[in-house]
Amino acid sequence: MNIISTRYMKRSFIEEVLERTKKMDPVAESKKQLDILEGKILATLFFEPSTRTNLSFTTAMKMLGGTVIGFDDPRTSSVKKGETLADTIRVVQSYANAIVMRHPNEGAAALAAEFTNIPIINAGDGSNQHPTQALLDLYTILKEKHKIDGLEITLAGDLKYGRTIHSLAYALGKFDVSIVFASPPALRIQRWIINDLKSAGISVKETDNIETTSDVLYLTRIQKERFPDIEEYQKVASAYVLNEESLKKIGKETMIMHPLPRVNEITPEIDHDKRAKYFVQSSYGIPTRMAILSMVMGD
Amino acid sequence: MKVKKIKDGIVLDHLPCGKVLDIIKILNIDKKTGETVSILMNVESASKGKKDIIKIENKKLEDLNIDKIAIIAPNATVNVIKDFQVVKKRKIRIPDIIDIINCPNPSCITNQKEPVKPKLLVEQTEPLKARCYYCERVFTKEELVENI
Numbered sequence: 001m002n003i004i005s006t007r008y009m010k011r012s013f014i015e016e017v018l019e020r021t022k023k024m025d026p027v028a029e030s031k032k033q034l035d036i037l038e039g040k041i042l043a044t045l046f047f048e049p050s051t052r053t054n055l056s057f058t059t060a061m062k063m064l065g066g067t068v069i070g071f072d073d074p075r076t077s078s079v080k081k082g083e084t085l086a087d088t089i090r091v092v093q094s095y096a097n098a099i100v101m102r103h104p105n106e107g108a109a110a111l112a113a114e115f116t117n118i119p120i121i122n123a124g125d126g127s128n129q130h131p132t133q134a135l136l137d138l139y140t141i142l143k144e145k146h147k148i149d150g151l152e153i154t155l156a157g158d159l160k161y162g163r164t165i166h167s168l169a170y171a172l173g174k175f176d177v178s179i180v181f182a183s184p185p186a187l188r189i190q191r192w193i194i195n196d197l198k199s200a201g202i203s204v205k206e207t208d209n210i211e212t213t214s215d216v217l218y219l220t221r222i223q224k225e226r227f228p229d230i231e232e233y234q235k236v237a238s239a240y241v242l243n244e245e246s247l248k249k250i251g252k253e254t255m256i257m258h259p260l261p262r263v264n265e266i267t268p269e270i271d272h273d274k275r276a277k278y279f280v281q282s283s284y285g286i287p288t289r290m291a292i293l294s295m296v297m298g299d
Numbered sequence: 300m301k302v303k304k305i306k307d308g309i310v311l312d313h314l315p316c317g318k319v320l321d322i323i324k325i326l327n328i329d330k331k332t333g334e335t336v337s338i339l340m341n342v343e344s345a346s347k348g349k350k351d352i353i354k355i356e357n358k359k360l361e362d363l364n365i366d367k368i369a370i371i372a373p374n375a376t377v378n379v380i381k382d383f384q385v386v387k388k389r390k391i392r393i394p395d396i397i398d399i400i401n402c403p404n405p406s407c408i409t410n411q412k413e414p415v416k417p418k419l420l421v422e423q424t425e426p427l428k429a430r431c432y433y434c435e436r437v438f439t440k441e442e443l444v445e446n447i
Binding site: 005007084085086103104105106107108110111114125129190192195 | 402404406407408409411412413414415428430431432433434435436437
């Protein structure tokens, strides 16, 4: 079993992950170690730097009783010497029971899966997908809102390059939801994603601002490097900042989510607002990844 | 017919008008080809208004990369000529998987010297839309043709 993209996932599979995550949640919270994956080895190959995803997978694996090998700096690996990803995967498969990988190129996880029989878990492939983030996002929504069907979710910020957005949009597309995409015109979500969602019967709207009364506002960072000059960036990015002032225009029951790390798109002054759930969301990374690891490697 | 019949070779018929130069490029037909190539443009067609035709003398069907032609001329017909007679006639169609055009996404893993062929899955033929199996992006016919 591979975890490559939420686009391929069936609703029943997502529900199974959520159900298992629910069981792992108290274990993760109590920081008790299980022995489900005792004797199993997880290889974490981070061809692109990551802090929380890497830490989160490592913690999840250790809490299930397994061990972790890997790298988080491609400059120190054989990639620097020009080894292909295909070769790296063929070599690493003999060291581990499963591979978690993050790579700067889109499609890297799908390619890796063709060169090995051990499970591949995509922890981010360029701007394409970050499926385990989407699954923990869904768990957050389910946990905090007690349902997913029937909700309206606003996905905001950098919708064009944001892999967490792409994964979450496709994962939400398996449920009966309405999605609002809020972004500057230059960072609109790709047409084919809109088309895919509409074909799946999802109601989709596009807008230019984050003023919303949706059940969920999922904000992502707008990066400077996406804009030709700093003035243009500042003009656009300021409209996607949540602070005490802009928070007044957000619904009273709107849950605020963010994949983290944030830079300045959510000011710390609103962290104590009851609608702000991004740190809770982040904490669900552990039980979600425990669930996923136990599903792909468990007996 | 203003251009004489060929004795042996291939006739590509029912090509969309204005695409012959692209097709010539795709088929790698240039001065190195050595054979006589006749191009007819804006020919009246009995069924579909106007069309273009390419006649390539002394070429075999297996010499042509049919799938590549199919991307820009999905309704074209290939006629195999032997001794002035059409001995084989076949329509060319867009294949289910296009593996002879690189993924137009420069950042796709298939464009990074990995040992895999491109795999563009045709999701719709009219208008053409194909999705890269790896990077999951969807491309239009124009984007694919640009990458030929």
